[in-house]
Amino acid sequence: MTQPPATDQVSFLDGRTRLYGIVGDPIEQVRSPEMITWELQQRGANAVLLPLHVREPDFDAVMPQLQRLANLDGLVFTIPFKARALGLASRLGPQAQQIGAINALKRTRAGAWVGEIFDGSGCVEAFRRRGLPLAGQRVMLVGLGGAGSAIAAAVAGQQPALMRLHDLDATRGARVADTVRRISPGTRVELGPPVVDGMDVLMNASPVGMLGDPRLPIEVDRLPEALVVFDAIVKPEMTPLLALAQRCGCRTVQGREMMRGQIARMVDFFLENS
Amino acid sequence: MTQPPATDQVSFLDGRTRLYGIVGDPIEQVRSPEMITWELQQRGANAVLLPLHVREPDFDAVMPQLQRLANLDGLVFTIPFKARALGLASRLGPQAQQIGAINALKRTRAGAWVGEIFDGSGCVEAFRRRGLPLAGQRVMLVGLGGAGSAIAAAVAGQQPALMRLHDLDATRGARVADTVRRISPGTRVELGPPVVDGMDVLMNASPVGMLGDPRLPIEVDRLPEALVVFDAIVKPEMTPLLALAQRCGCRTVQGREMMRGQIARMVDFFLENS
Incomplete structure (x- = not known):
């Protein structure tokens, strides 16, 4: 042999x-x-x-x-x-x-x-990598579960001008609003149904649009071209919301980019001496 | 970016x-x-x-x-x-x-x-891969610790004609001799100091010769050319015993070959359905 x-x-x-x-x-x-x-x-x-x-x-x-x-x-x-x-x-x-x-x-x-x-810092890192600012922006965030509340806190850390928060669970909405106010006292915080008029950034952290769900997390036919649209959903990569945003000429940030940002921040955390 | x-x-x-x-x-x-x-x-x-x-x-x-x-x-x-x-x-x-x-x-x-x-079956597998028989052979085995006693049992399973066993601990020697007799009733079993005259195979499973130890596990100046010499030691790959064996023209089997044989048998065991 x-x-x-x-x-x-x-x-x-x-x-x-x-x-x-x-x-x-x-x-x-x-x-x-x-x-x-x-x-x-x-x-x-x-x-x-x-x-x-x-x-x-x-x-x-x-x-x-x-x-x-x-x-x-x-x-x-x-x-x-x-x-x-x-x-x-x-x-x-x-x-x-x-x-x-x-x-x-x-x-x-x-x-x-x-x-x-790292759910939230992954989202912020994805915006940073794309050169899209969150500081001073008006942000509409839909969905305040585990990922959504982490995103709310991380975005608040960037000192946006306005954060409008929406979740079907009103108690949850009030709690996340408090967190945002505590982190960024200069940010105006609103609770209420999703809107896009007067917003710079639309973020979806709800499960609406996941895995073949054809719905949008917001009731609209069109989105303003200047709006930046982010969807935390990873599968599919192109959600109904992101598809609409692309048809309307909006810049989009995908869930996979948040995942990459999260991985980068998590590995920083794992490897830094402490 | x-x-x-x-x-x-x-x-x-x-x-x-x-x-x-x-x-x-x-x-x-x-x-x-x-x-x-x-x-x-x-x-x-x-x-x-x-x-x-x-x-x-x-x-x-x-x-x-x-x-x-x-x-x-x-x-x-x-x-x-x-x-x-x-x-x-x-x-x-x-x-x-x-x-x-x-x-x-x-x-x-x-x-x-x-x-x-798998310590023992790795040794037997190494001999099999090299086309060197153990059945019917006369085998001198030095060292009857964990690896040595496993090698004794696996070699006994190949039905050698004679196994001569040596260990500094006499109780251990008697116990391994019993194991060999139980596995291969047709094998003649001897206990006593290492010899090479009348042997076909010399196996070292003692730590003598490991990691810079210049000693041989057997007191000899030369080895018969027909002897097959095996050393279970992995580091160094060329032990003093194997170096002497090569100088005397003997065929040699290294510890690393036993390790490869052991890995092959272990992975068989891990992957077979049971």
Whole structure:
């Protein structure tokens, strides 16, 4: 039999590789392993981000033990664990403190676990990368769930002139309005049905338009050409709202760009010394 | 800013990747992640083998919870966990039953964890790949620790004519001799100091000659040219024993070949349906 070739090993993994994981149930659909691992390795880190399939009833028993793996440096949380992840953090980063939710955890050199949330900063990063300002702008935001409330807080951090917020749940709307006012006292905050007249930016963070849903998150036939239109939905990449915006000549920002922005900020967080 | 390239993701990891791990303390020195991952991916499996650094005092608490990760299909154990791994198996494979030790565990489709040991079958596989028979041969084996006793059992399974066993610990020698007799009643078993006269194969499974140790595991100046000489030591690849054997014109089998054989058998075990 011939000798095995000298290349009988992979180059992306060895005994010194640092581990990160995304925790969810189910896990097969996540995109973070290929995208965050790419970003980690682009930055020169010997690190991978793995899918970690923790079944929902096992979460409380499994997670504290996983956190004891000495070469596991960070975790990302997806459905259905976003809310429960908060309990695993020993302290919170600035965005997480504002919102009271996390989607990532990292181990500090001292061994503490810091929680932070990147849904909102991913959106702000996507606008920054496209050279589209949010400071001083008038922003209409539809949908104030997990992603929407994080986007509201991050956009507020950019000091827009006006934020008009809409959610079917009025209590939620009032709570997010308070958060925005606290973060940016100079921003005028309105609660009410979605409008585009007098707005510079329209953001959708509701599920309307997701996965074959033909509806728009706002009742309009046309959009002003000067409006910048953002949709947080990742699948499909071209939602009904974005398709309308493109027909009307608007500039658009896609959910995938927010995801890329989120990944960049999350990897900053994972790799910075703290 | 320019758009990120379309290739902003790695190809070796995604949400469907099945996980395997090597558990040790320390972990940085292990070679299994790059070698076993290569073998898994060569076979077409969407799978990786990760370094899992479990600190020694954490083993009993962490391992049962790690085994609940629903996309973790197998584990390999290295120093200092080889003995404790046995307690994590719900049943044992044939080699592990003979020796009473394991170095790998896999999850069956029914959710049980089967333990097996591959130190010995890796050695036998290395001889098979080189076309060197063990059946009917006279084999001198020096060193009957973890690897040595596994090698003794696997070589016994090949029905050699004679096995002469040597270890500084006489109790250990007697126990391994019993194992060999049980596996291969037709093999003549001797216990005593290492000799090469009348032998076809000399195997070293002792640490003598490891990492700059200039000693030979047997007191000789020359080796018969017809002798086949095997050394289980991986570092250095050329041990003092193998260097002497090459000077004397003997055929040699290196520790790295045993490691490759062990990886092949271990991946067979991981991927076969059971």
